[in-house]
Amino acid sequence: MIQALGASQGIAIGKAFVLPHWEWELPEQKIDVADLAKEFDRLYEGIRRSKTEINRMRTELDEVVGSEEASIFDAHLAILEDPVFMNEIQGIIQRQYKVAEVAVKEAIDHFVTMFDLLDDEYMKERALDIKDVGNRLLKHLLGAPDIALPEDTQPFVLVVRELSPSQLVHLKPELVLGIVTMVGSPTSHSAIMARAFGIPMVMGVEGKLEQPIGTGDLIIIDGGTGMLQVDPTSDMVSRYTELRKRQIADREQLLTLAQVPAVTQDGVSLTLAANISSLKELEAALSNGAVGVGLFRTEFLYMDRVRFPSEEEQFEVYRAVAQKLKGETLIIRTLDIGGDKQLDYHELPEEENPFLGFRAIRFSLERKDLFKTQLRAILRASHFGDVQIMYPLITSVDEVREANEVLEEAKSELAQEGISFRQDTKAGIMIEVPAAVAIADLLAEEVAFFSIGTNDLIQFTLAVDRMNEQISHMYEPYHPAILRMLRTVANSAKSRGIPVSVCGEIAGDVNALPIWIGLGIEELSLSAQAILPVKQSMLRTRASDCRKLLEDMFRCKTAGEVRALATQFYAEAALSPGNVQPRK
Ligand code: PEP
Ligand code: MG
Helix, strand or coil, X not given: CEECEEEECCEEEEEEXXXXXXXXXXXXXXXXXXXXHHHHHHHHHHHHHHHHHHHHHHHHHHHHHXXXXXXXXXXXXXXXXXXXXXXXXXXXXXXXXXXHHHHHHHHXXXXXXXXXXXXXXXXXXXXXXXXXXXXXXXXXXXXXXXXXXXXXXXXXXXXXXXXXXXXXXXXXXXXXXXXXXXXXXXXCHHHHHHHHHCCCEEECCCCCCCXXXXXXXXEEEECCCCEEEECCCHHHHHHHHHHHHHXXXXXXXXXXXXXXXXXXXXXXXXXXXEEECCHHHHHHHHHCCCCCEEEEEHHHHHCCCCCCCCHHHHHXXXXXXXXXXXXXXXXXXXXXXXXXXXXXXXXXXXXXXXXXXCCHHHXXXXXXXXXXXXXXXXXXXXXXXXXXXXXXXXXXXXXXXXXXXXXXXXXXXXXHCXXXXXXXXXXXXXXXXXXXXXXXXXXXXXXXXXXXXXXXXXXXXXXXXXXXXXXXXXXXXXXXXXXXXXXXXXXXXXXXXXXXXXXXHHHHCHHHHHHHHHHCCCEEEECHHHHHHHHHHHHCCCHHHHHHXXXXXXXXXXXXXXXXXXXXXXXXXXXXXXCCCCCC
C-alpha cells in the first residue's frame, strides 16, 4: 500500500490506463548526405498524416459546431501546402543536414517570431496557426502518441506523470473513475478540476512505487487519504467497495440539505456560492444547492481548442450560465492564463517562475484586444442576470484603473452599437497577492468587491510553490501570517462597505469555517462537492463560539497550534457525518 497525497475525495476501484509520456525531445543527430532522400520521404509522410488528421477533425467539427468554426482547419491545410513554409523546412534539411523534426521546429520558430513582431492582428493569428499545424507535424514525425483513450472505452483509473488542466478537459471525465499522478499537488488546477468533477485523485506517487503501474493493472485509490494499492487482494477490494458504497450513501444523505438555508444556530447566514469552470460544472453546483457563482474560472473556455474563443462563443456560455442562475449573482473572472494553465495554441514565453510571471491580469493588460473581447462578451451577458466582473492577480491600484479603462471602452463600443448590457455592471478583484493585502484599504476605494484567492495568497505569502509536492507540507493555510492577512482584508472591506468573499480551496475545509464566521465574511465560493459538507457544519455551529475561537487562534504563535484549535472545535462537536451532536 502506498501513501501519497489525497487530492480529491472518493474511492476508485478499476483498471489502470497509463497515459504515455508525451513530452517531445528532438533528436540531435545530423543526417548523412546519402540519406537526404529518405529524410524528405519522412517529411512528406508526416505531412500526409497531418493532412488526414486535420481533414478528419474538420469534418467532426463541422458536424458539431458548423462550418464557420471548422474553416480554421482550411487555414491549417493551406500552411502545409504553403511553398514558403515548405521551402524553409526543406532548405534546413538540405543545407544543414538536420533531421526533419529539427527543421520543422526551426521553421515554426522562424515564422512565429517574424509574424509576432508585426503589429497586425491578422498576422499574429497566422503565427498561431503555424505553431499549431507545425506541432501537429512534429507529433507525426516523432510518432508521438496523442492523448488517446483506451480502445474499449471502459471506465478506467487514469495514471499519468503529470496532468495539465487542458489535458483533463480533453479526456472524457465521465469515463475517468479516478486519477493518479506521479507529480503535482492538491492545489494545482487539475486537482481543483478533479474535485469539481467529483473524480477521486491521488497525487505525488513518484518514488513510492516498487514497479511502474501498467495499463490493465487493477488498482484502488482513496482520494481522501491519499492511499494507492496496485493489485489489491480480493479482501481489500470488498472492503473498499463497501467503504465506497458508504461514502456514496453519506453523500446522498447530505443532498437532502441542498435547499436548506446556510445559517448558524444563532442566526448568522453565509452565502455558499460555487466555483465553476464550465456550464457543465454549474449543473453539479446547483444540485448541491449553490447560491450563485462566486468564481467562474473562464480560462477553461480557452482550452482544448485551436484558437482564442470569439466574443460570440464566450457570450453564449456566459449568457447560458447567467440564465441558469435565474437572477442569482454570477461573478465572471477574466482570463487567468499562465502559471499551470497554458493554451496549446498560444505559447507563452518560457519562464523560470511562471506563477510569478506573465499571467492573469498582466496578460490581459498586454493583450487588450483579447481582454476587450472578453469584457464585451461579459457585458452582453449582464443583460441576462446579475453578472459581475472580477480581475485576477491584482497587485496595484494602477492595474485596476487600467482594466477599468478597457471596461469603459467596451461599454461605449457596445452602447454605440446599440447592444444591450448593464451600465452599472460591478467590477471587483481577487485578493491573492500579499501586495494587494497590504493596500486593501486603497483598493477597496476603487472596486465593488473583494474575493480572497487563498490558493495563490498562501503560495505567495509563504513562498511555497503550490505545484511542488516536495514542499506541500509547508503549504499551510493555518499559518498565523495567513490569518493576519485575512483579517486585514476583511477589515478593509468592512470599513469601506464593500462585500468580501473567499474563493480559494481552503473555503471548502470545514475546519476553517469558524475563521470565516469569526471574521464576519459573508460569502464563500466553493467547489460543488464542498458546498454541502460546509453547510452541514454551519447548521451545527454557533457564530459566537466561532468569534471566541478566532480570538484564541490569533493568540497562537504557530500553524500547528491554530490547526489544533480548528480541528478540536469540530472534534468536540463530533461533527463526523452520521454522528452529529449539535454544538450548544
Ligand atoms: C486562488 O488563487 O485562490 C484562486 C481561487 O484562483 P486560482 O486557483 O484559479 O488561481
Ligand atoms: Mg489564483
